[in-house]
Amino acid sequence: MEINGLTWGLTIALIVGLLAFDYFAHVRKAHTPTIREAAVWSGIYIALALAFGLVFFLFGDTQHAVEYYTGYILEKALSVDNLFVFLVIMASFGVPRDYQQKVLLFGITFAIISRTVFILIGAAAISAFSWVFYLFGIALIVIAGLQLKSEMGDADEAEEEADNVMVRFVKRFLPASDHYDGDRLFTVENGKKVMTPMLLVMIAIGLTDILFAFDSIPAIYGVTQEPYIVFAATAFSLMGLRQLFFLIDGLLDRLVYLSYGLAAILAFIGVKLVLHALHENTLGFINDGQPVPVTEIPTTLSLLVVVGILVLTVIASLASPKGQALRALQNAEKYSHRYTELDDAATPAEREKAAALMDEWIRRAERVDGKWHDQLIDHKDRWSAIIRQAHEARLADLRDADAAGVSQKIVAQDGPTV
Template identity: 45%
Template sequence: MTETLYLAAELQSVGTPALWAITIGGVIALLALDFLVTRRPHEVSIREALGWSAFYIALPLAFGAWVWSRYGSKQGVEYLTGYLVEKSLSVDNLFVFMLLLAAFAVPPVLQQRVLLFGITGALVLRAVFIAIGAAALQTLDFAFLIFALILLVTAAKLLRDAVTGHEQEVDISKMRSVRLLRKVMPVVEEYRGTKMIVKEAGRWAFTPLALVVVAVFATDIVFAVDSVPAVYGITEDPYLVFATNAFALLGLRALYFVLHAALSRLVHLTYGLAIILAFIGVKLGLHWAHGIWEGVPEIPTLASLGVIVGVLVVVTLTSLRATRGLTKGEKEIVAGKR
């Protein structure tokens, strides 16, 4: 994976081969640390979740400060803006993870292991999409236009889902990944710790843990299709794209448990993300048109950062106001989940 990413990155990147190797090695080390933490299944306390969340927020911010000081304000602003976009999208992804964990009735002691598998799968998929995206931008003149259309379509879908509540529906029996696994081998009814395959009456069978992990992997593909074009709308540097994705994903395991209760209050987040993705789609479209005719204006990255921060602040405040004093069921109705 390192060689593939570097070949794409050397076309245009602040990342040297040594920096790519250090970054990927660091990501692998952090994933290994997370697997060690979850090696003994346990229910995550709020104190533990807050500690890890603080670490995974401080680390990317410190890295952003280093990028700013080492490469200048342009790369620094691009990194911070890209990280903010990816972190915002990852919080929205947590909604889906929360629904999957509930739909599969995952025991609390196994939830962080499922999340970690999902994060690992997402990192691998994003690495592949980043390499493909870098190659496309260098060889296809209209790649920016394609990315713009992907984001505009995604924004329209998010807006539709926010209005109809469609994205909140999780029917396990209709999931293709689950149906495919059931055709391969039978599935036992109860969880067996961290085991995904067990032997029952002389026959191998999947556990429910295998089903939920595969379901999470399937959603990772959808998330990668949306998030990679979004951050390429902020920076064309594959190294910064990879770094923002990696840092945004690594802290999701702990952030899930911190935000689990608060997620139900962010009822307008999907509207905000739809606006952000549509804005980045327009930004990419203008960038593509500028390459054809210089008279077409472009949106500066610093202005993009201001728009993204402004949208997130507004939807957070309106969400908190809309759900003030409401019960959990009432919050779901306001969010369009029922």
């Protein structure tokens, strides 16, 4: 497949068109996407990304097709990991749920722009200096080690501290209102036009996203050295990330070993880059400036390794004691919240069914092992408040039923200890 100016132009136009569609069709009116809406559009964007790779096969370009799919899967995994940091930043600014998808879409747009700049810089550096692969490879291995170290230490505390620094930096140089005014970026206070937290959180996410490019771009250049493939795989991996967030919301916290899996992938790609650099060596102090006869890792094997690590990471996370504990806790909150949302039109049978689900998951949460109970439940006041609220609503329903003379065979028990 010939990659020329027309190919670049059509691809860029497609990406810009998809972004424009998202802005006008999805986030123009603030709302929280339903599971169905998130699932449909996540499927559409993933299908578009997979279909784009088929174009290479149509032209008989199998090598670029494999490189594209490998890069897409790698960048998709790294972008999902970035959602954790976005969530921390949005929580620090207290972004209302209905406005979160607009913030996420801005972050995605900024990520595409900033990473395109890094892609072009990386391509120019590789073209001028073949030894850049040494730097990319060593950088990825170091990043993998740092990620592993932070995960084995107090990663939550470190991430929270990093976020606080970013928040303080933004607020110091960009004074703004402490209150949201819908999803507006500016508002008027005391007759003066000031920025809202909505603009501040977008700036914070934009600045943070630049840091993400330092592992994202070198990693995909370890898969392919074709800038067009790098751009296409990166852009399509970011498209639909907003919908994917709302689709797997709650599952993100349960991927407890995702950081370990990504560290392993980055280390693997780093080794692949170093081997490639040795194979193309021009540094005089290494083998007298001659290429080193080493075996390079083929792209097909890279694809299998990346997919294999991700599959093992997800299975191990969901099956782990911590993952099971998080599932019990999240479902206890979910079904408790659903019970409190029942309106007056709900029938007694519907209320009993909702109460049974709520009670079942609360009991499972209370049976969580002591270690995870302390870390995940006892320290989560937000979860406890939701469950207490649901229990109070349940007692109120039982009292109302008794007052109305309805026969009830359910005995009200003491509230949960969660």
